[in-house]
Amino acid sequence: MTQNDAYISIRNVNKFFGTFQAINDVSIDIHQGEFFSLLGSSGCGKTTLLRMLAGFEMPTSGEIFIDGQPMSMVPPHQRPVNMVFQNYAIFPHLNVRDNIAYGLRKQKLPRVKRDAMVDEMLELIKLPEYGDRKATQLSGGQRQRIALARALILRPKVLLLDEPLGALDKQLREQMQLELRALQKTVGITFVFVTHDQEEALTLSDRIAVMARGRDLQVDTPTRLYESPVNRDVANFIGTMNFFDGKVTGIADGTAGVDVNGLGHVSTTNFGPKLRPGDDVCIAIRPEKLNLTESEPQVAGNKTQGQMDKAAYLGERSHYYVRLNDVSQPVAISAQNRQRAEGTPEEKRPVWISWEDNAFVILENR
Amino acid sequence: MSSQSYIHRPNRPLQVYAAIFLIVLYVPVLFLPLFSFNDSIYVKFPLKGFTTQWYVELFHREPVWAALMNSVKVGVTTSLIATGLGVFAAKAITRYRIPGRGPLVGFIMLPLVVPGIIFGVALLVLLSQMGIPLSLYTVTIGHVIVCLPFAIATMIPRFEGFDPSVEEASADLGENAWWTFWRVTFPIVFPGILASLLLTFTVSFDEFIMAFFLSGSDPTLPMYIWGQLRFPKEFPSILAMASIILLASFILVFIGQWINRDAQSKTLANEEE
Amino acid sequence: MSGESATSTNPGLSNSGSTKPLETGRLSRLLQRSEAARGFSLLSPTLLIMFIGVAVPFGILIVMSFWTQLGFNFDTSLTLANYESFGERAIYGALLKRSLWMSSAATIATVLLCYPMAYFVAFHIHRNKMIWIVLITLPFWTSYLLRVFAWKVVLGYEGVINSALMHLGLIKAPLEFLLYSQSAVVITLAHAWAAFAILPMYVSLEKIDKSLLEAATDLGDGPVRRFFRITLPLSLPGVISASLLIFIPTTGDYITPALLGGPDGAMIGNLIQKQFGAINNWPMGATLSIILMLSIATIALVFMFATNFVRKRIS
Numbered sequence: 001m002t003q004n005d006a007y008i009s010i011r012n013v014n015k016f017f018g019t020f021q022a023i024n025d026v027s028i029d030i031h032q033g034e035f036f037s038l039l040g041s042s043g044c045g046k047t048t049l050l051r052m053l054a055g056f057e058m059p060t061s062g063e064i065f066i067d068g069q070p071m072s073m074v075p076p077h078q079r080p081v082n083m084v085f086q087n088y089a090i091f092p093h094l095n096v097r098d099n100i101a102y103g104l105r106k107q108k109l110p111r112v113k114r115d116a117m118v119d120e121m122l123e124l125i126k127l128p129e130y131g132d133r134k135a136t137q138l139s140g141g142q143r144q145r146i147a148l149a150r151a152l153i154l155r156p157k158v159l160l161l162d163e164p165l166g167a168l169d170k171q172l173r174e175q176m177q178l179e180l181r182a183l184q185k186t187v188g189i190t191f192v193f194v195t196h197d198q199e200e201a202l203t204l205s206d207r208i209a210v211m212a213r214g215r216d217l218q219v220d221t222p223t224r225l226y227e228s229p230v231n232r233d234v235a236n237f238i239g240t241m242n243f244f245d246g247k248v249t250g251i252a253d254g255t256a257g258v259d260v261n262g263l264g265h266v267s268t269t270n271f272g273p274k275l276r277p278g279d280d281v282c283i284a285i286r287p288e289k290l291n292l293t294e295s296e297p298q299v300a301g302n303k304t305q306g307q308m309d310k311a312a313y314l315g316e317r318s319h320y321y322v323r324l325n326d327v328s329q330p331v332a333i334s335a336q337n338r339q340r341a342e343g344t345p346e347e348k349r350p351v352w353i354s355w356e357d358n359a360f361v362i363l364e365n366r
Numbered sequence: 367m368s369s370q371s372y373i374h375r376p377n378r379p380l381q382v383y384a385a386i387f388l389i390v391l392y393v394p395v396l397f398l399p400l401f402s403f404n405d406s407i408y409v410k411f412p413l414k415g416f417t418t419q420w421y422v423e424l425f426h427r428e429p430v431w432a433a434l435m436n437s438v439k440v441g442v443t444t445s446l447i448a449t450g451l452g453v454f455a456a457k458a459i460t461r462y463r464i465p466g467r468g469p470l471v472g473f474i475m476l477p478l479v480v481p482g483i484i485f486g487v488a489l490l491v492l493l494s495q496m497g498i499p500l501s502l503y504t505v506t507i508g509h510v511i512v513c514l515p516f517a518i519a520t521m522i523p524r525f526e527g528f529d530p531s532v533e534e535a536s537a538d539l540g541e542n543a544w545w546t547f548w549r550v551t552f553p554i555v556f557p558g559i560l561a562s563l564l565l566t567f568t569v570s571f572d573e574f575i576m577a578f579f580l581s582g583s584d585p586t587l588p589m590y591i592w593g594q595l596r597f598p599k600e601f602p603s604i605l606a607m608a609s610i611i612l613l614a615s616f617i618l619v620f621i622g623q624w625i626n627r628d629a630q631s632k633t634l635a636n637e638e639e
Numbered sequence: 640m641s642g643e644s645a646t647s648t649n650p651g652l653s654n655s656g657s658t659k660p661l662e663t664g665r666l667s668r669l670l671q672r673s674e675a676a677r678g679f680s681l682l683s684p685t686l687l688i689m690f691i692g693v694a695v696p697f698g699i700l701i702v703m704s705f706w707t708q709l710g711f712n713f714d715t716s717l718t719l720a721n722y723e724s725f726g727e728r729a730i731y732g733a734l735l736k737r738s739l740w741m742s743s744a745a746t747i748a749t750v751l752l753c754y755p756m757a758y759f760v761a762f763h764i765h766r767n768k769m770i771w772i773v774l775i776t777l778p779f780w781t782s783y784l785l786r787v788f789a790w791k792v793v794l795g796y797e798g799v800i801n802s803a804l805m806h807l808g809l810i811k812a813p814l815e816f817l818l819y820s821q822s823a824v825v826i827t828l829a830h831a832w833a834a835f836a837i838l839p840m841y842v843s844l845e846k847i848d849k850s851l852l853e854a855a856t857d858l859g860d861g862p863v864r865r866f867f868r869i870t871l872p873l874s875l876p877g878v879i880s881a882s883l884l885i886f887i888p889t890t891g892d893y894i895t896p897a898l899l900g901g902p903d904g905a906m907i908g909n910l911i912q913k914q915f916g917a918i919n920n921w922p923m924g925a926t927l928s929i930i931l932m933l934s935i936a937t938i939a940l941v942f943m944f945a946t947n948f949v950r951k952r953i954s
Contacts, residue, residue, distance in 0.1 A: 054534075054538055055537075055538075056534055056537075075537070075542070076534070076537040076538050077537045077538070077539075077540050077541055077542050077546075078540075081538075082538055082539065083534075083535070083538045085531045085534070085535060086531075087529065087531060089529060089531040089532045089534065089535035090532075091532060091535070091536075091550060092528070092532070092554065093550075093553045093554055102536070102539050102549075103539030103540045103541075105540075105541075105545075105549075106540050106541075147535075150535075150539065151538075151539070154539065154540070376763065377759075377763060380755060380758070380759050380763060381759070381763070383755050383756070383759070384755075384756055384759045384760075384763075387752075387753075387755075387756045388774070388775070390830075391775065391778060391830070391833060392778065394786070394789040394790055394792075394793050394830065395778055395781070395785075395786060395789050397789060397792055397793060397799055398785065398788075398789050398792065401792065409792050409795070409798060409799070410795075410798060410799065410801070410802030451684050451685045451688065452685070454681045454682070454684065454685070455681070455682050455684075455685035457681055458678045458679070458681035458682035458685075459682070461678070462675065462677060462678025462679075462681070463675060463678070464675050464678040464679060464682065465675055470682070470686070473689060473693070474685060474686070474689050476689075476693060477693075479883075479884060479887050479888060480887065480888065480891075480932075481887070481888050481889075481890060481891025481892065481908065481931070481935075482888070482891070483891045483892075483893055483908050483911055483912065483928070484891055484928050484931070484932060485692075485693070485696075487700065487911065487915060487924060487925070487928050488693075488696030488697055488699070488700045488928070489692065489696050490915060491696060491699050491700055491703055491921065491925065492695060492696040492699050495699055507692065508692075510688065510692070511688065511689065511692035511693065514685060514688065514689065518685075565780070568780055568781075569780070571782075572780075572781055572782035572783070572784070572785070573782075574782065574783060574784040574894065575783075575894070578912075579915070588782060588784050591784065591785075591788075592784065595788070595898070604788070605792075608782075608785045608788060608789075611781070611782060611785060612781050612782070612785060615780060615781040615782065616777060616780075616781065619777060619780040619781075620773070620777065623773050623777075627769060
């Protein structure tokens, strides 16, 4: 990895607003043609980072490269990126056609060519009859598509999207997610997508950067983020997780053995390169990877007994909570209701939980 | 928002009060036109008869036309300068995080609050020390200072009422600051600009204190009226002039407010949210 | 990570094909990096004008108050003579006191009379509030001089009120106290500045969350108690703004006293104006202006401290 072939390269960027540090030493590479998401809760800095890519904010220190060029001296109107704003920023005094064609002025195209391009865009966003409508007469979903068209018509290399689906209702949002994904694949542009919705990020992205408090916690594919989160913050942000304390007993053939309080001996191949025998670690498992049975499972290991605590019925699945010795928090187990639920074990009844090999993940950082 | 809730039961005494208030507010001013049509040089009851002679007579008075022209010249210049500066100032105040913005805005708005005589006197002193003779130009300077706060105050709601990301979108799509201003900002705040032009013209046209201290040999219309107040037999002509000015001012300001009406309701709506 | 930094230090060597010229002037670099700088540059023409038109003249005014008038020129040697003369001659102090008293009276009257109107528009108008606000403030945009003149017409010895009352046979001789008196000035000032009072109080009242009032009713307060416990305290900031907005400009008014005040109703503004006119003692005029400004500022500050104190005790 000596050649940096990243199309967008964010290098050691810091951003201060007065004394408040919004971005803390972030370095991220984004490749050409990726659908890349910045995921985090509000205030984590993801929108600030996006705006720095667009040029509306300047890093206090550090540098941003797009296609090899440093961007700190480049104002927004000269950058090879275009942005879809969170509230769409449709020009209220122009109609739909003029909105979409806005950025074409500089290219000084003949009228016919320009109109043809606008028509093509209107087809692409499935609003072919709307050209002469006043921009203010449109619904949220329509405005969003016009904002998209307005940016795409300029054929940017990178499209920045600032929580574009946040204001839409659930059904429309899911539909637009699929359309966006398909669009990105068709057009082949790099998308940088900001969202606080982890399901959305998991659905759409090739890779995700999970952010919190101005730092990038982990940059990975959705699968790896889910299966091998680097620390508790990431683990908890994407889905829920059960955390346990344990000590590494040994590492052999790529498998680590861990003595876990309350669970006994656990072995897994899911750990980072820095693990050493004798380490005190945080070891975790997703609720859906645990099985709950009333009678003892007929396996040699990978099981332990506990006491039933609470249960919640959610229709397609149920959540169960079990108390174990030596573990302070109840363990969460999630099971799909394949058959009609026959009834939950009563509170305080003894139950068994069991798991497969390699279902646990050892977190790199506690 | 339940507007018909218990709290809003109509309150008869208050309604009567409001009606009386409006009457008292407008009536003294309405006496001016009333008596300007009165066939008598005395401004008192009973009314003597209807006449338009005072208006007709005004037409033929050379000094009146001269003073009117002066006021118009000063007014137009003032409104253009004050509005021009005010657009950029309003944008700076609403859009940018400037250190010390609060005190700076307070400083700019001072003319609205400080007694006019202080400004008039201070500027007079400055101009005399600099050896600048008093003329319509000096009056214009004084008026620009007095009108700037009005211009800025009129345009700030316009800027606050429109989404700043629209300007960012324009920059993102390739337009630099100059083009963004003309293609996006200006069209959107245009009603505010128009309202500011009308308002500042009216304020300048009616303004007396700065004109009193800073004018040379060419009087503005208010200065002319002030001069005429010494002569009681001129009262009816003054009434006629005053009525015309009042009507013109009313109309101009009303038009300005009406053009700008949705800026104000937008800020109200934003507050409701 | 170390491998990547080697290429990042020399991006010009990478295979980028774009040849856009980049702005690298020092000024544009400053403007790019600093939002504050961009804001300032937009604001600077206005600030410049205001600085020249406000700060500099004030400075000169202060300096001039230490000079003395010599015919048509000035003796620019600094002296406190003007200020001493203010202290010595009782008339100056008396006039200042009277001016402060009259504008206080006008302020109180205006605020008291306008508050119900502001309340009315805030709470009892449900549609077209803006039209009411425009209606109320419209007279304010017309000539101050003409509005004062209108009151002269109304209050005069042979003016509207007197002639109407006499014509109706209610009085035999014209009422003398109407014109050329302190009350004439106070009434006119109150009328002329009403709009300045209504706007801030209206805004303050509008902002009150209606659900607070509903909660108070729910907890047992009748309309009167509710007003005094909730509405009035919450609208206090508006009342304070209104008071300041009327008191400060009216103290220095000279048009109204000149037209309506007579000798009894003269205010310090008249004297200041004469210093620059007939009396021709500019330094004295400057001194009086400075003293006027200081008095206003002091009273305003005291007022604000007092209301802050009271507010803290209420809440």
